[in-house]
Amino acid sequence: MTAAISVSGLVKTFGHVRALDGLDLEVATGEVHGFLGPNGSGKSTTIRVLLGLLRPDAGAVRLLGGDPWHDAVELHRRLAYVPGDVNLWPNLTGGEVVDLLGELRGGLDRRRRDEMIERFDLDPRKKGRTYSKGNRQKVALVAALASDVELLVLDEPTSGLDPLMEAVFQDTVREITGDGRTVLLSSHVLAEVEALGDRVSIIRAGRTVESGTLAEMRHLTRTSISVETAGPVTGLDALAGVHDLVVDDHRATFDVDTARLDDAMRHLTSLGIRGLTSQPPTLEELFLRHYGDELSELEGGPGGAAGNGAAGTAAGAAG
Amino acid sequence: MTTAVAGPERTARAAGVAPGRRRSRTLAGTWALVRFLVRLDRLRIPVWIAGIVLSVWSSASSVKAFYPTQADLDAAAEPLYDNVAVIALQGPTYAIDTLGGNIVFNIGGFGYVIMGLMAMFLVGRHTRADEEAGRTELLRATVVGRNAPVTAALLVTGGGLAVTGALITLSMLALGLPAAGSVAYGAAMAAFGVFFAGVTAVAAQVTEHNRPAYGITGALLGLSFVVRAVGDVGDGTVSWLSPMGWAQSVRPYAGERWWPLLLLAAGTVALVGVAYALLARRDLGGGLVAARPGQPTASRWLGRPWGLTVRLQRATLLAWASGLVTTGIVYGSLGEDVADLVGDSEQVADVIAQAGGSLTDSYFATSLLMLAVITGGYAVSSALRPRSEETGGRAEPLLATALSRTQWAGSHLAMAVGGSTLILAATGAAMGATYGLIVGDAGQVPRLTGAALGFAPALWVLAGLATALFGVLPRATVAVSWAVFAWCALVGFLGQLLDLPQWAMDVSPFEHVPELPAQGVEWPPLVVLTLIAAALATVGLAGLRRRDAGY
Numbered sequence: 079m080t081a082a083i084s085v086s087g088l089v090k091t092f093g094h095v096r097a098l099d100g101l102d103l104e105v106a107t108g109e110v111h112g113f114l115g116p117n118g119s120g121k122s123t124t125i126r127v128l129l130g131l132l133r134p135d136a137g138a139v140r141l142l143g144g145d146p147w148h149d150a151v152e153l154h155r156r157l158a159y160v161p162g163d164v165n166l167w168p169n170l171t172g173g174e175v176v177d178l179l180g181e182l183r184g185g186l187d188r189r190r191r192d193e194m195i196e197r198f199d200l201d202p203r204k205k206g207r208t209y210s211k212g213n214r215q216k217v218a219l220v221a222a223l224a225s226d227v228e229l230l231v232l233d234e235p236t237s238g239l240d241p242l243m244e245a246v247f248q249d250t251v252r253e254i255t256g257d258g259r260t261v262l263l264s265s266h267v268l269a270e271v272e273a274l275g276d277r278v279s280i281i282r283a284g285r286t287v288e289s290g291t292l293a294e295m296r297h298l299t300r301t302s303i304s305v306e307t308a309g310p311v312t313g314l315d316a317l318a319g320v321h322d323l324v325v326d327d328h329r330a331t332f333d334v335d336t337a338r339l340d341d342a343m344r345h346l347t348s349l350g351i352r353g354l355t356s357q358p359p360t361l362e363e364l365f366l367r368h369y370g371d372e373l374s375e376l377e378g379g380p381g382g383a384a385g386n387g388a389a390g391t392a393a394g395a396a397g
Numbered sequence: 398m399t400t401a402v403a404g405p406e407r408t409a410r411a412a413g414v415a416p417g418r419r420r421s422r423t424l425a426g427t428w429a430l431v432r433f434l435v436r437l438d439r440l441r442i443p444v445w446i447a448g449i450v451l452s453v454w455s456s457a458s459s460v461k462a463f464y465p466t467q468a469d470l471d472a473a474a475e476p477l478y479d480n481v482a483v484i485a486l487q488g489p490t491y492a493i494d495t496l497g498g499n500i501v502f503n504i505g506g507f508g509y510v511i512m513g514l515m516a517m518f519l520v521g522r523h524t525r526a527d528e529e530a531g532r533t534e535l536l537r538a539t540v541v542g543r544n545a546p547v548t549a550a551l552l553v554t555g556g557g558l559a560v561t562g563a564l565i566t567l568s569m570l571a572l573g574l575p576a577a578g579s580v581a582y583g584a585a586m587a588a589f590g591v592f593f594a595g596v597t598a599v600a601a602q603v604t605e606h607n608r609p610a611y612g613i614t615g616a617l618l619g620l621s622f623v624v625r626a627v628g629d630v631g632d633g634t635v636s637w638l639s640p641m642g643w644a645q646s647v648r649p650y651a652g653e654r655w656w657p658l659l660l661l662a663a664g665t666v667a668l669v670g671v672a673y674a675l676l677a678r679r680d681l682g683g684g685l686v687a688a689r690p691g692q693p694t695a696s697r698w699l700g701r702p703w704g705l706t707v708r709l710q711r712a713t714l715l716a717w718a719s720g721l722v723t724t725g726i727v728y729g730s731l732g733e734d735v736a737d738l739v740g741d742s743e744q745v746a747d748v749i750a751q752a753g754g755s756l757t758d759s760y761f762a763t764s765l766l767m768l769a770v771i772t773g774g775y776a777v778s779s780a781l782r783p784r785s786e787e788t789g790g791r792a793e794p795l796l797a798t799a800l801s802r803t804q805w806a807g808s809h810l811a812m813a814v815g816g817s818t819l820i821l822a823a824t825g826a827a828m829g830a831t832y833g834l835i836v837g838d839a840g841q842v843p844r845l846t847g848a849a850l851g852f853a854p855a856l857w858v859l860a861g862l863a864t865a866l867f868g869v870l871p872r873a874t875v876a877v878s879w880a881v882f883a884w885c886a887l888v889g890f891l892g893q894l895l896d897l898p899q900w901a902m903d904v905s906p907f908e909h910v911p912e913l914p915a916q917g918v919e920w921p922p923l924v925v926l927t928l929i930a931a932a933l934a935t936v937g938l939a940g941l942r943r944r945d946a947g948y
Contacts, residue, residue, distance in 0.1 A: 129797045131947045151801045159797035165790035167709065168529070168606060171691035174699060181700020182798035203690035207529075207605065207682075218794065231797075 080143060082107045082229055082260040083128065088137035090123055090284075097123045099284035100137070105262055105277075110255050112271030112278035112292075113264040120284040121264040122162055125233050128262075129159060142229060155184045158222035162233040162264070164214040166206030172217040173202025179221040191224040197246055211238040223250050230254065230261045236270060248273055268299075269358055300333040302357040303342070308350030317341055328352075423673075426541035430549035434523055442557040445515045449561050452887060452895075453508060453586075454568040457500045459896045461572055470494050477502070481734040482760035485626040486767065488645050489633065497574045497650025501582055506622050507890045509641050512561070512590035513618045516554055517597045517611060523550035525601035525610045528682060537681060544673050547598050551669065554594045562587025578650030588661040589644040593618060595668030602675035605684035612716045619720050623727050630731055640664060702800055706808040709786075710779055714816045717775040718823055721768055725824035728764045729831035729845070732757050755915075761832075761845060762915035765825065769852035770889040770907055772820050776856040777882045779813035780863035784874050793947040802941050806864065810934055813860035818853045825849025848913035854926035855906035859885070861933030868940025 083105035090098040098120045105111040115121050126132040128141055130150030139146055144153050166175055176195070180186025195202055198216045209217065215238045222230055230251075236244045251274055255261060265271050271278055272292060280288040280295075288295065300321065305311070311330040314320055319338030324331050334342045346354070435442075464470045474494040477483055484490060487505030492498030524547050527533045533546055566583030570576065593614065600613040621639040628636030629645075636642030643657045643664075679685060698704040783806050786792045795805060829845030862881060866874040885905040887895070892902050902908050906929075909922040 126793075126945075126947060129793075131793060131796055132945045133943070150796075151799050154797055155799045157797075159794065161790070161793055161797075163790060164794075167705075167791060169691075170708070171693065173693040174691070174695040177695030178699050178705060179794060179798055181695070182702070182795065182800045184799050201690075202693040205691055221794075 080107060081105060081140070082142060083111075083262060084138070084140040085124070085128075086138050088124065088127065088139060089135045090120075090127060090132060091135055097284055098127070098134075098137075101281060101284060102286045102289070103279050104289070105260060107260050108255070108258045109276040110251065110261040110263060110274045112275035113262055113281070114266065114268065114271055114278055115264075115281040116266060119281050121281065122233055123284075124281075125159075125231055125262070125264060128231060129154075129157075156227055157229040157231055158183065158225045158227045159231045160215075160218045160222045160233060160235045162235075162237065164211075164218045166209065166214055166217060168205065168207035170206050171203055172200055172206070172209060172213070172220075175206065175217050176202065176221045176224065179218075180225055183225055183227070186225055190226075191220070194220040194224045194250075197250065198243060212240065212243070215239055216243065219247065223254065228259055230259065232261065233264045234266070235263070236265075236267075244270070272358075299336040299358075301336055301339055302331070302333050303346075304331045304355045305329070305346055305351060306353040307346065308352055311349060313345060314342070317345060423542040423544040424548055425545060426536075426539070427545040427548050427552070430536070430541065430545055431552050434549055434553040437523075438519070438553065438557075442519065442553070445519070446557060446561045446564065448883070449508075449511055449515065450564040450568060452511075452891065453504060453565050454571075456504050456891050456894050457569065457572055459894055460500045460503055461496060462896070463894075464496070464499065467494075470496060470499060473499065481630050481731060482756070482763065484629050485728065485731050486763060488625070489629045489636075491645075491648045492651030495650055496572075497569070497578045497582075500569075500574075501649050503894050504891070506625065506641060506645075508586060509589045509644055510618060510622060512558065512586050513593035513614075513621075515561070516558060516590045516592075516594035517614045517618070519554040519557060520547075520550050520594045520597040521601060521607055521611055521614070523553070524598060525604065526607040528601075529605070529607050531682075534681060543676055547601070547672055547676065548669075551594055551598055555591050558587045558590035558594065561590070575650060577653050581647050581653040581655070582649035584658055585644045585647040585649065588658050588665075589640060592640050592661045592665050592668070595665040595672070598672040599668050599675065602672055602679065603685050605682075608713065609716075612713070616716070616720050619724060623724055626731075627727060630734060702804040703808040703811070705795075706782075706812050710782060710809070710812045710816065713779065714775070714812070714820070717772070717816075718820045721772060721820055721824045722827045724768060725827035726831050728761075728768075729828035729833075730835065732761065732828075732832040733835045758915040759912075761828065761848065762912040764828070765845075765849050765852060766889055766907060766910075766912065768824050769821060769849070769855065769910075770886050772817050772824070772852075773856055773859050773882055773885055773907075775820060776813050776817040776860045777863055777878050779816055780810060780860040781867070781875055781878055782812075783809045784867050784871065787871070787947060790947075796946055802946065803938050806867065806938060806941050810860060810864050810938075813863070814857050814930075817856040817860065818850070821849045821853055821856070822846050844914060851913040851918065851923065852907065852910050854923050854930065855885075855910050857930035858906040858926055858933065861930035861937070864937035865933040865940070866937070868937035868942075868944065871944065 081104050083103060085101060085103040088098050088101040088103075089096070101120065101124060103113070103124065113121055113124070123132065127134050127139060128146050130146040130148075130153070133147055142153055142156055146153060166172070170178070173195070176191060177186065180191065198220055200213065200216045200220055204213075206214070206217075215235070219235060222232070236247055239247065248270075251261060251263075261274075263271060263274060275292060277291050278289070278295060279286055307328050307330070310328050311325045314325070314330060314332060315323055317334075317338070318341070319335035320342060321333045321335075322331075332342075464473055471494050474490070477493055478490050487502055487507075490502060493502045527536075527546065536546060537543070562583035564583075565586055566579045569579035569582060596617055597610065597614045600610040600617075601607075604610045604613065621641040624639035625636045625642040625645065628634060628639065628642055633642075636645065640661060643660045646654060646657045648654050675685065696704075699708060783792065786795075792805070796802060825846040825848060826842055828849070829842035832845070833839050833841030859878075859882060863874065863878040866877055870877070881904075885907055888897065888902050888905040889907050892905075892908070906926055909926060911917065911919040911922065
């Protein structure tokens with residue numbers, strides 16, 4: 079099976095800023111590939127290179143077997159794109175934009191278009207100016223999801239959508255991939271990628287830092303637990319994989335490596351659980367934790383990453 | 398940005414201390430916004446002021462150099478008193494046998510138009526353009542009153558116009574002209590500009606988007622020029638219907654009349670009142686007319702590569718075409734009056750004979766040049782459309798479809814080239830139709846249409862230049878394109894007067910077009926201009942294929 083997207087050593091600079099610094103990305107045909115990274119890490123730049131909108135400075139980029147820069151028009155017939163920040167023409171209606179983008183891609187299935195408009199509860203008669211952010215996003219999503227293409231390139235597609243619409247989006251993507259289509263899904267929300275993704279690439283500062291299946295990434299994730307037990311909480315500090323433990327008599331909050339979650343639960347059950355909330359880790363937490371040392375080194379001292387503004391600036395000024 | 402945030406915050410505290418002052422609430426935050434706008438436009442406003450004052454000053458000083466003695470002034474003035482053509486273009490001939498009067502006449506209506514444009518662009522930028530982009534919402538959510546943004550825009554623009562007027566007065570005084578006339582001229586120029594700042598403020602309340610607000614203001618500015626042209630050619634009564642007529646009737650250096658300034662001031666106050674009243678009745682972000690639901694599906698042709706371009710640009714094209722065709726009709730109807738003069742004044746006939754062609758034809762050539770230069774504004778704005786689509790983030794989804802960059806930018810270029818050619822043809826035809834109707838010669842329609850089309854290659858060069866810049870130097874595109882257009886307008890309207898060196902004049906493509914119908918058709922310059930336009934367009938489209946897109 080050939081890769082739908084294959085990028086290696088991609089470099090893109092804007093003046094003095096090195097937006098992409100040797101990025102690698104492999105997306106196999108037929109998979110949903112999560113493309114994760116904090117804000118400003120180079121996700122959108124990578125996508126624009128894949129769309130042939132930006133010209134790479136170095137590195138090899140293949141998309142659907144072609145060169146995205148030279149074969150842009152031909153390749154674009156076979157893909158659909160949802161930008162992270164959807165801007166519409168103020169005096170065109172949503173329905174007109176959906177048709178316009180579909181036609182320019184080389185035709186669109188009217189039945190499927192109408193189905194998507196209904197599914198996403200979009201009013202196609204409203205003018206671009208009058209749509210809210212979420213509705214603008216829906217226009218771009220409907221235009222992309224209604225098209226019969228091999229590859230969907232989605233740049234933070236659910237930003238601005240309500241949870242109900244997010245669920246509709248996830249169902250639709252699952253349907254689409256069932257037909258053997260490929261999806262590149264950029265996001266900074268780990269849960270969204272977990273719900274849909276087969277494999278994930280995590281990038282930071284223009285470089286790929288991790289790539290693999292979600293199961294392989296378990297070692298990166300920690301779950302935050304807040305628990306109330308029948309008796310005083312004891313023995314948790316002795317368990318491997320438990321971090322940031324705060325015990326207040328029979329209450330405790332701590333983070334636990336997802337791989338060690340089972341052990342921690344077993345121990346808590348022995349204490350008698352009265353109440354328990356758990357929170358999946360956010361990507362930012364993940365990054366701060368996993369690359370925290372690296373970050374604080376980069377930003378000039380311990381606490382640089384966590385303290386962000388003040389500490390970082392002070393250290394910067396001193397250095 | 399720090400200023401923007403700090404300003405309203407400080408106002409918020411002040412408002413918290415004195416909650417009883419309800420009356421002025423709609424203006425809360427005005428001063429903070431004024432400071433903010435001055436900060437934003439710290440370069441833009443001085444550039445406008447310097448451009449206008451330098452143009453006026455150099456026009457004035459070249460008139461002075463041209464006619465050093467009273468005898469020279471008398472000789473220059475003599476043929477002008479009855480010259481309907483020049484009066485229609487410049488204004489009434491008050492005291493043109495004096496240095497001051499001649500200067501005011503030579504700068505003419507063009508000077509007022511530029512003041513109006515400065516007012517329009519500065520006010521529009523901070524009212525409807527900000528509102529359309531959602532920035533007004535951000536500001537209005539702080540302690541900023543409903544009328545504060547438009548008031549701040551008017552105060553800053555009015556300040557800029559007042560400084561311009563004051564500097565015009567000073568440059569006239571520096572040339573040794575009488576004080577009263579110099580003050581009157583500076584005041585008339587500034588007051589006219591301020592009036593159109595008010596017009597823009599009202600137009601910005603009416604339309605939902607900034608472009609049509611400019612369209613309305615520009616049309617009214619053109620109308621005030623045309624109405625005063627009709628009035629000045631006649632007995633002057635009609636000129637009182639035009640604010641430009643009011644400004645002219647201040648009569649600098651010709652027995653100043655001060656009360657028309659009050660007319661302009663009262664008009665401005667009334668306009669601001671209308672703007673406030675409209676603001677109180679409409680939603681933020683909305684226009685006077687609520688947006689109606691549109692078509693749920695696209696028409697068949699919208700999905701073609703040129704379909705969207707036509708859809709996006711057709712309203713602009715129609716607006717420009719109707720404005721210029723109207724002007725063409727008016728100027729065509731004046732042609733007969735010009736013909737009558739040939740018998741009356743031998744001196745005029747001599748001057749014209751030296752230039753070649755008849756008086757009527759030279760009048761039409763001058764009028765067509767003026768209208769063609771104005772059409773250049775359409776050519777540039779239309780050719781710049783892909784740039785605003787790109788910076789507005791709307792090009793990216795299009796270019797991610799099977800639409801090629803060449804098709805996309807090419808369709809906008811075609812619209813600029815085709816649209817401007819169409820406007821020229823329609824304007825020439827309208828001029829020929831009214832003139833032909835009056836003199837009973839249907840042949841004037843093809844004749845003047847052809848003459849108008851002679852200017853088309855110059856417009857193509859402007860469109861080609863904008864495209865070349867868009868492909869090669871995208872960030873400089875807008876500024877350089879408009880600067881070149883402004884230069885063409887300056888050379889076209891004031892070039893003779895400014896006594897510019899030939900190479901500087903030659904930058905304008907309009908300088909190379911034969912003055913049809915006064916002169917015969919000369920093909921070589923037209924062919925060369927067309928080739929230059931084609932080369933520029935090719936460079937632009939090739940550059941666009943090579944550069945990063947979508948930022």
